[in-house]
Amino acid sequence: MKANREENTQSRSAVSRPWDFLSVLLPLLVLTMLIPQAVRGEQSLPGDSVYALSATLENELGKALQWRDLRGEPRLVSMVYTRCRMSCPLIIHQGMSVQQRLLEEGAAAPRLLIISMDPDHDTPEVLAETMTRYRLSPQRATFLRPRDHQERTIAALLDIRFRQRDDGGFDHTNAWLLLDADGRIVARTEKMAGVPDPAFVREVEAVMASHHSQAQGDHR
Structure with missing residues (x-):
């Protein structure tokens, strides 16, 4: 009888094991479904x-986009504020000059990403007017304003420092950064006057050539 009871106990345990397994697996599956795709990406x-x-x-x-969605192409990135009448115009013109130098040499030029450090003032309408003033097409440049006061976090990632003054303006780093297609900082220049920094231009040219070579290889 004792042997039979043990057999019955083992039999019940064997039957219950699949349910025990599912009781663990199902919550894991639910958690996996709840993880946003963006986080997994x-x-x-x-x-x-x-x-x-x-x-x-x-x-x-005025179109909202995710910072990570800019991945996929090399970019030239800087930060400005549109009320600036001194260093920021130099920054923008220097980025345009880098593009122009590459195009004159028959090389591909990355798009400019110009990020506002003053999003409370730099509304989409102000950014659009600024693009028109500099005669920048959407194919050449994009102006962006961070939401939720994330401009300082983005600036820290780019190693761009800024501080608001009592008059409402900003003291800030003048820089252009080259990001590769995955968002890694490849090169940086703080030269904002005169001809484009030759070493920086060569870095941009090399990254663009490598990117297009890889893209062509992926399509073969």
Whole structure:
């Protein structure tokens, strides 16, 4: 009888094991379904990618986009504020000059990403007017304003420092950064006057050539 009871106990345990397994598996499956796709996608970014930050921005058309969605193409990135009448125009013109130099040499030129450090003032309408003033087309440049006061976090990732003055203006770093397609900082220049920094231009040219070569290889 004792042997039979033991057999019955083992039999019941064997039957219950699948349910025990499912009781563990089902919650895991539910948790996996609840993890946003964007979060899972971020795991594939390089550890030193600036796009690992979860941030929402608006462009000059008022369209919201995710910071990580800028991944995929090399970019030239800087930060300005549109009320600036001294250093910021130099920054913008220098980025345009880098593009122009590359185009004159028959090389591909990355798009400019110009991020506002003053999003309370730099509304999409102001950004659109600024693009018109500099005669920048959407194919050449995008102006962006961070939402939720994330401009300081983005600036820290780019190693751009700024501080608001009592008069409402900003003291800030003057810089252009070259990001590769995955958002890694490849090169940087703080030369904002005169001809484009030759070393920086060569870095941009090399990254663009490598990117297009890889893209052509992926399509073969």
